[in-house]
Amino acid sequence: MSFNSMELMICLAARNLEDNSIVVVGTGGPCAAAMLAQKTVAPNLNILFEAGGLGPELPSMPISVGDSRTFHRAIAATSMPEIMETCQRGMVDYTFLGGAQLDMYGNINSTMIGTDHSKPKVRMPGSGGANDLGSLCWKTMVMTVHNAKRFVKKCDFITTPGYLTGPGAREAAGLPPGTGPFKVITDLCVMGYDKDTCRMQVESIHHGVTKQQIIENTEFELLWAKEIKETAPPTELELKILREQVDPLNYVIGRAG
Amino acid sequence: MSFNSMELMICLAARNLEDNSIVVVGTGGPCAAAMLAQKTVAPNLNILFEAGGLGPELPSMPISVGDSRTFHRAIAATSMPEIMETCQRGMVDYTFLGGAQLDMYGNINSTMIGTDHSKPKVRMPGSGGANDLGSLCWKTMVMTVHNAKRFVKKCDFITTPGYLTGPGAREAAGLPPGTGPFKVITDLCVMGYDKDTCRMQVESIHHGVTKQQIIENTEFELLWAKEIKETAPPTELELKILREQVDPLNYVIGRAG
């Protein structure tokens, strides 16, 4: 069964969500991954949305983190403080974040491209809830296409903390201990972080992708796990559920080629 | 028309509540005063209870600050934080407090009698919401019987701040500027506070009461307003409403002789 890169990333992301855990997601791919996980590996995954939705039965892909789908037949329709405080209290296992730039410590830029904050070359949305979720949730995941413009030596702006400058830096800054980047899932590979250095490390490479390809599409120097596997591709069942039940209108999985 | 001292105090307290203002009350006399005010001088007085009731249509005297009467047909049934934060934000004009001891600055003791906090002679309830309301509401009123055991030179314990040690002391302690004791209504007289010294000052004396009687029943030295009037007694209408509509079961007004 063939699949596109978005379908691949969604399936891989879903597998990383443990059952009975809690995840805060946004719209798009991450939400699709959480929905797929609920229908496969994690039937009791609780999905939270930062505007207040808690444990909805999602009838379709939400367009906004605050639209009525995000609390459709929910366990609770709450508020932004309630969701953020649940994170700050330490009860939320996962979040997914995106951004225009990532560095080797998993720091994320979603604020601006350029060097002058008062007159940026490109103004992007900013933190939204990203800084909050990346600071407070236990494990932060990123799903993104892989290229050298995105995986950069230095972010123009660090919107959301990854491991900042390396081991101990989050704690020194005052962020909750034990939190931080967990996985980066791209169209080329799956990466985690090396425990000792807190640097991004390739764990598995997708079928048909070469190591060289990954190196060329990454501006910084990557680490490589001792054993690098080939990524297990999406199963037929995963794809079927994703296409028929999670995103039947091709809203998200139609985006990638 | 004759009346007892509790009826007198309730009527006088009610007259001190401006229309369209907000008051936090407890049970008993203060609640009766607020209810009477709503039916006389202050039809749009909004009554709050610290457990969460906001603007109820009180069907009878509540037994508890948290019982269901306190939010019967209320404008909002909220929470303790909501009420306390409304006070801290500066939106609440009045509160009524009680206590076993009061000093000349209006400091109140509702915690203990004795000198050893770890083994008090008499343990009383403590602050409850009194310290909060006395710190945060603009004007604090007290309704109490008048005797020298209650109006003392020095409280055994200052539970709730009056003017503390005098002018500027509240502000120096960090309490919100402009707040503090406003009136003390007893079975002998009505007292306010002298602006310059922050000390308790007699403003009007009830019919049949002598100055000497007040002095004898007050352990500390009182100030006396330049013009001391005789307190205007309860009107027939006030008493009628109080007895027939506010407290028909004599729950509060039956307590005093």
Place this chain on the structure above:
Amino acid sequence: MTNLKIKDNPDLFVKPDVNGMREYFRNKPLKMVNKVTTVKEAVEKYVKDGDYLGVGGFGASRIPAAVLHEIVRQKKKNLGLSGHTATHDMQILAAGDCFNRCDIAYVVGLEARGLSKTSRKAFESGKVKAVEWSNAALAWRYKAAAMGIPFMPSRILLGTDTAKYSAFETITCPYTGMKLAALPALFPDIAIVHVHRADVYGNCQVDGIMISDSDLVRASKRVIVTTERLIPHELIRENSDRTVIPYFCVDAVIEVPYGSYPGNMAGEYFSDEDHLQEWLEAEKTDESLKKFLDKYIYGVKDFNEYLYLCGGIEKLRKLRNQEYLIDTNK
């Protein structure tokens, strides 16, 4: 995991260790499973001698009376108690001699009803260590804990003896220079609350005022919920903006109709003022109290028997009339 050196203050019964609590909450089983049990089992399993206890409701309104009785019946000892308008709840626990330290907002009184002699004696004898706070202080301490922050700034307690016998630090605001009371986050070991409706997972809905229960259950390590009625999970999802406690805060759910008796339950039944007076009367001598407790708590196997002794369904029917302001003389 946490390397913080938390200030040592013997009057601070529970340390505002937000990092430690994050680890605790991370490892707490967050599974949405059927948590229905009995009051007996819940107290056996979740209330340990020495625990710090927070009680929901307000004095004698929406209180978890069945759990309080069971704590006495099981002779739990040396509890720490959050005295957040603790009236009849404290009276029960004092009768059982269950606590030895107390963060005080409101204690020993039953509001307009009078004073509990047993509760007073607990403090006047020096047996219970008392630290002074206020209702807002304890409410905001719960809130800080529920928010996952080590303290909440506030403008109360300042300048008084309440502050001298309290355990908070004052701070200076970095913006305004003003002095503030920094109220330390309060994380009870165990919270017990009574609600109107819950599903088997512990998703709860409450009618009327919340008092401080939203924050209390979020702040606590373990939570026992008693509910007037269990409802289908479906009904939670159909009224999701009424859910005030989500399942992941809750460890045990027990259906206890009339579970706030003799306290008031909004929309269900008024407080039984006669029985509350019987309590106050019973406290007059040690003998009468012992007899009273033997009859109503130690001598019964559960709360249902207690309700029957107090007049059973017929009495509760009358209290419903009273709650509804229906004249029962007719």
Place this chain on the structure above:
Amino acid sequence: MTNLKIKDNPDLFVKPDVNGMREYFRNKPLKMVNKVTTVKEAVEKYVKDGDYLGVGGFGASRIPAAVLHEIVRQKKKNLGLSGHTATHDMQILAAGDCFNRCDIAYVVGLEARGLSKTSRKAFESGKVKAVEWSNAALAWRYKAAAMGIPFMPSRILLGTDTAKYSAFETITCPYTGMKLAALPALFPDIAIVHVHRADVYGNCQVDGIMISDSDLVRASKRVIVTTERLIPHELIRENSDRTVIPYFCVDAVIEVPYGSYPGNMAGEYFSDEDHLQEWLEAEKTDESLKKFLDKYIYGVKDFNEYLYLCGGIEKLRKLRNQEYLIDTNK
């Protein structure tokens, strides 16, 4: 009245002057009177050039679109804006060139829908002064203000460039020694929110998520509420635990059915994604935007005309089908 020396920081658009705000709230008329007016009059009276504005809802969900249009129509200028997930709301205000400074949480984007060129230009041109925060930061800044405290401790923003271009102070916890971000209370001059139900006095009820509106309206000096429907005061009292905004926070109430259009209103109508795309399209050139604004905002006298231009009741009927997940092909 207040002698506090509040730290001067040009990036702190609104000072956390809790004492000054206490005086303001004390003197605000708290009378429960009929506050029903028109959008035009409310904006004329309560929104002044230079004011700091907070907008309720979340991006394109439950937003006060009618008031936003009127602010553009009345050519309000130099507003400060709280960018608390400001998506379509910011797009409207940017099209009208209404603001010159912004506390940023989320701006210029419309979530999954794309980016607003006008909003981007406002920042990229250097015309709008930008200070960085996050959604939780602005939510908790409102909360601090609503609570009447000058700051809220938190564990976000730390260690990032978001912090460098922000305006908060870090503090050390007096209990744990940990570093915290002290988020300064944010008191907007004016808040505009859209709700499901309100009475003429401004008591409001909302279905579904509250987002940050509870705190926003309590934090703000002046509050304009638009409501899907005015309801009798009686209905507020019959469901008093649904009241999320009490009258004393509110200055003006306007009944605006479909007032969140083209945004989503939970239980009422889904967002009009076609019209939101039309907005994004219109922004491609200055000419097309001018034409678009002339047609939909400057050229109409009120929101009712705008709704008619967008398809009127028939269109809104379809959006209700969509909200209810009713297949409209049949």
